Amino acid sequence: MSQARDHGDAHRPTRPFGKRETGSRTQARRRGAAHLAAGTPVLPVLIVSVIVFVDLFGGAGTIWLPLLAAGPALAATTNGPRGVLCVGLLAAALGTALGTRDGVHDRDLVAVLSAVVTVTLASALASALRGRRERVLADVRSVAEAAQHALLKPVPETVGPFRVAVRYSAAAAEARIGGDLYALVPTPYGVRLIVGDVRGKGLPAVGTAALVVGVFREAAYDEPDLLAVVGRIERSLARNLGGDDFVTAVVVGHPRPGHLEVVNCGHAPPLLVRASGGIEALEPTRPAPPLGLRALSGEAPGLHVQPFAEGDQLLLYTDGVTEARDHGRAFYPLAEGLARHVSDEPARTLDALHDELLAHVGGRLHDDAALLLLRRTAQPAPEPAVAEPPSHAADTPGRGRACPANACGSPLPDQV
Known part of the structure; x- marks a missing residue:
């Protein structure tokens, strides 16, 4: 959810229009300043200036002049080809001036300038290749972002009688999605949701997660029975997974007010937070194997x-949360953290939990982690039915017309 590659930003309250406009201008100025700083070869120019200063005041000769090539070489790591060439041109010009001032032999000066020019051209080529790789990486990230929104769709703040919040973090440093999955859909049979964890990492795990989420979204609308939804997922995985692959998952349904249906397939038990206080783990009454292993x-x-x-609130999570370790190899105490940070706002609760989790592991998770919290709100009362006003035509005696809503119990004169 690093999104964190986080999908919870949409749940936070928006600022007033005026403040948001001011903040946008400030952010735009900051981005412009950062872009200018990134495009200006400040450090390479500083290196060249230091070498010139040392040559002027530390002793003349060809000892310091070859170090001018460090300027364009360093510029290749932070600037584009144009910046590299500018630094190289500056280094060559200063090298020529210093060599002439110090009376360096022409052959030695030509050798130094040739080295500076060669390093400059090689650095410009390296900078161009680096820029190309960065553009390719940006394209890959945009595709990953689109895949994330297709696979793990943002969950609205309110779904039916629930307030919902989600936090998701992929373990890979540059990944947006991983092997953990979640989905929440309103159906004709009530709100249904799934949280799961695919065995393994990388693209195969992402493909399996996409399969599970796709089958769940379809079956949740079609099947009245929650066990039938789980059965559809099981059959699909049995056809598509290898013998060693599986998915642990918890599937939850809300068929009627005041009750939840929970099916646990080898997953960590959800945590139930009572409105009256207290947290309990919903252990399955009958342990079941993960999805994909029922045949075995x-x-x-x-x-x-x-x-x-x-x-009441229900927290579903993956093992990337409970198996997160600190430097002393101690696991993160999720139940204790939830007791410390629980509030009436699911988004606020998960923000605090996620921040504490990152602090526990030292800033970076080593496994995918997903948190989904839903809170039951007051069921909206049905609006009273409003009777239609009587028609004026009904007040006029006429053949075959009765009183409005059969209010009068006697027939009209023409029916006597």
């Missing part, structure tokens, strides 16, 4: 019905 064990998952009153 023959065990089918069971359906656990859990009361879920107004104000």
Whole structure:
């Protein structure tokens, strides 16, 4: 959710229009200043200036002149080809002036300038190749961003009777998506959601996660029974996964007010936070194997019905959260952290949990981590039915017309 490659930013309250406009201008100025600083070869020019200063006041000769090539070489790491050539031209001009001033032999001066020119041209080529790789990487990141939105769609703040928040972080440094998955969809049978963890990492895990989420979204709309939804996912994985691959998952449904249905397939138990206080883990009544391994064990998952009153909260997570270790190899105590940071705002709770989790591991997770928290809000009362006003035509006696809504119990004169 690093998004963190985080999908929770949309849940935060927006600022007033005036403040947001001012903030946008400030950010634009900062970006412009940062871009100018990145495009200006400040450090390479500083290196060249130091070499000139040392040559002027530390002793003349050809000892310091070859070091002028360090300027364009360093510029290649931070600037484009134009910046490299500018630094190289500056170094060559200063080298010529210093060599003439110090009375350097022409042959030695030509050798120094040839080295500076050669390094400058090679550095400009390296800078061009680096810029090309950066553009390719930017394109790959944009594709990964699109894949993330297609696979892990942003969850709205309110879904049915729930307030929802999600935080997701991929372990790979430049990744947007990983092997953890989540989905939440409103269906004709109530709100349904899934949180899971694919065995393995990398592109194969992403492909499996996409398969699970796609089957879940389709089956959640089609199947009235939550166990039938899990069965559809199991059959799809059995056809497409290898013998050693599997997915741990928790599937939750809200078929009627005040109750949740939970199916746990080898996943970490969700944490239930009661409105009255207290946190408990919803251990499965009948342990079941992960998705994709039912054929090997023959065990089918069971359906656990859990009361879920107004104000109760349910936290679903992956093992990247509970297995996160600090420098002393201690696991992150999720239940204790949830007890410290729980609030009536799921987004605020997950923000605090995510920040504490990153602080626990020292700033970077080594496994994909997903957190999904939903809170039951007050069920909106149905609006009372409004009776239609009586028609004026009904007040006029006429053949075959009755009183409005059969209000009068006697027939009209023409029916006597």
